[in-house]
Amino acid sequence: MTDAARHIDVRDLNSVRRAARNEPELVLGDDWVAPQSASEREMMRQRKVRRLVNLRSSPIARKIITFNLLAMILLVAGVLYLNPSRDNLAYQRANGLMNEAELIADVMEARMPRTAPVDLVSGDGIDVARTLQEMDLRGGIDVSIYSPSGQVVATASGAGGFAAANALRGDDGTTLITDALSRLWDGLRGLIAADLPPADAPRNLTADDIAGVMANGANLRAIETAQGTNFIVSTPIEQGDRAVGVVSISSAAGELDALVSREREQVLRLFLVSMGVSVILSLVLASTIANPLADLAAAAEMGHDRNARKMSPTRVRIPDLTGRPDEIGRLSGALRGMVQALYERIEGNEQFAADVAHEIKNPLASLRSAVGSLRIVKKEDHRAKLLEVIEHDVRRLDRLVSDISNASRLDSELVKEEEEPFDILRMLGNLNEFLAKEAEAKGVEYISDLPDQPLTVQGLEGRLAQVFVNLITNAISFCDEGDAIRVWARRRENRILVVVEDTGPGIPDGALTKIFKRFYSERPEGQFGNNSGLGLAISKQIVEAHGGVIWAENIRPTAADITSEPLGARFVVGLPV
The missing domain is CATH 1.10.287.130 (Signal transduction histidine kinase, dimerisation/phosphotransfer (DHp) domain)
Structure with missing residues (x-):
């Protein structure tokens, strides 16, 4: 048997642990590496199978993905709803058609005589049809020339249209996503709104329209059809100050909407790609949050389960994630600290x-x-x-x-109990007034040395009073007739020191640290059984709960000679300010 085994105190767990460390065949407590329990093996298996994250079992992952996608959907919906590109394209297209109509009218006016009468229908003064055919018109427009009476004199259409424009852009013009959404929207709109006119609906000007243009000048109209928005621009043909006809240009059916659809298609394609990336990143983010939290929750559930001893006969071991510089690392450290404290x-x-x-x-x-x-x-x-x-x-x-x-x-x-600020000198003064009588009754001189200025501390006044009552009554019990007790207090930087000194027999050197343990008592033979040995242990617990320190030392004639007989004992209590 080793010396460590012979000196084991079975009432002291620390003594048993020290013996366990010295005896290789004796393994106890945290030093014992137990085989994995069924619950721990199940947790390890789930961790391997889990991979990134299981959406069905992780509400946090679902919330992260949902909120990320919701924010992106609202952003894209706002862009499509506000649609600044459509308004800009509509303005540019309408302005371009107006310029083309005025340019055609200017060409017609340049071919007319200055003073001779002009009749667009009979061709007097200008051959409208020939002049219109000689013009190189832009693709995707229809031009009509009207007489003042409303008769169509000549018509022409631009060559090329969308195909030429797409060839110049290098774009195949496919808008699968936009077309699908448009069909869905048209179906919903058809349930609550009237049918729109077809794309090939007549776009001729009426006599009233022509009269209005000749009287008021250029005019612009937008017509909604089943294929999209069409613009009709009309401007008068003038000879001097007299209008002799009207030029009308209409854009191709759905031209503007086709351009807008291509822009929307690019936005939606980018949205789909962004959505896929967002989902992947959300899964990665969720895995770094949900998986560690799942491990922490599983470990914590093992501790409170009704049949926890059957599931895990060993200690509850919280995963160590303190290396993470985030709240999960803090949570892991806090849980581990709580379990250790428990x-x-x-x-x-x-x-x-x-x-x-x-x-x-x-x-x-x-x-x-x-x-x-x-x-x-x-x-x-x-x-x-x-x-x-x-x-x-x-x-x-x-x-x-x-x-x-x-x-x-x-x-x-x-x-x-709630801590409150109080003047510790006033409390000590009240205690001195009461305990001095007890000391004088025993023939012990009682000296109080307290400063004039108040010393304020934050704490429980009643509990700290219990500490100083224990220290002073202990000093009185160890003093005989003719001895003295001195209680003094001072402020030292960020602490307040309260010291209780006596001229009793002092404390054995081997007991300076033991006297604060529970049930330890170092008393003369005549006082055996008069104390429980809990007073100083309770005092130490109260002082440490206030963030303070307490220690005991012997008063010696000189600090250089530690072997000299002590002149008494000193207890020091340090409390933070």
Whole structure:
């Protein structure tokens, strides 16, 4: 058996762990690498099968893709609805037709005599048909010349049309997506709107239209047909200041809509490509979010499941994603910290329960022995001593149970209570006024050295008062008649130091750190059983809950000689400002 094994304290988990590290055949707790449980193997299998992300089982992935596509759809719908290209093309096409009509009218006017009468129908003064045929007209337009009476004198059409324009553009003119959407829209519109005229509907000017153009000048009309929008531009032919006819130009059926369709087709094709890229990127993004969250959720669910011990007989192990510089990394670290704190709390409760059982067994054993002896002793003085032992042990049990109850409620009360700023000097002054009488009754001099200026701290005044009551009453209990106690406070940079000093026997060097452990008590023989050993442990817990520190040290005649006999003990409490 090794030395480490011989010095194992079964009531101290840290002692058992240290022994486990020293004994190669003894493996406990976190040092034990357990085989994977069924739930962990299932989680690993799902992680391999999951690949990017499963849309059916990942609401986050569906939301990411939906919102990304919704934003893109709204953007494209807004572009198509506002349609600035259509308005610009319509303006340019209408302006071009107006210029062409005026140019044809100018050519006709240049061929006319200045003063001789002109009749467009009979051909007096100008041969309208021949002049119109000699013109090189733009493809995709129809030209008509009207007399003042409304008779069509001549007509002509431009050669080439869309085919020539598409050949120059190098575009095949296919608009599959736009055509499909247009058919769908036309079908919906046909359900709620009247039918539009066909593309080859007559576009001749009436007598009223001609009279209006000759009287008012050029005119532009847009006609909606089943194939699209047609423009009809009319301008008068003048001889001097007199109108002798009208030139009318109409654009090809659906020419403007064909141009707009090609523009929309490019936008929609770009939208489809962008949508595909967006879906792929959304899946990648969702996988970097949903998959780690799924692993974290699966690990957390293993911990709260009703049959968790059957699923995972080992500790709940949260995946370590702290290397990620985002919120998921923070969440992983927080969950791991919470689980670690939970297990530490469980181990602390187990250790506390073991210590409580051990501490209660001592007075119970003494009581059992005293009660058993009381039955057989005959002398009254022996019976009186046994009754004193029984009464002492009962008081000890009562004090122990009360202190244990206070210690077990301390954590929850420290969390629930609200911290407030208060003057720690005023609190110490009230305590000094009360505890000085207790010290004087024992013949101990009580010295209070507090500054004049207030020292404000943020915390629970009642709990911190409990700390200083414990420290001062401990000092009083260790002092004899003629000793002294000094309580002083100072501010040091960002901390407030409160010090309790006494001229008692001091603290054994080996116990300077042990005295803050639960149930540890370093008392003279005459005071055995009068304390539960929880006072300093509770004080340390309260101070650390306020972000402070507490320590104990011996007062020596000189700091250079640590072997000299101590002149007393000093407890220091440091609290943040």
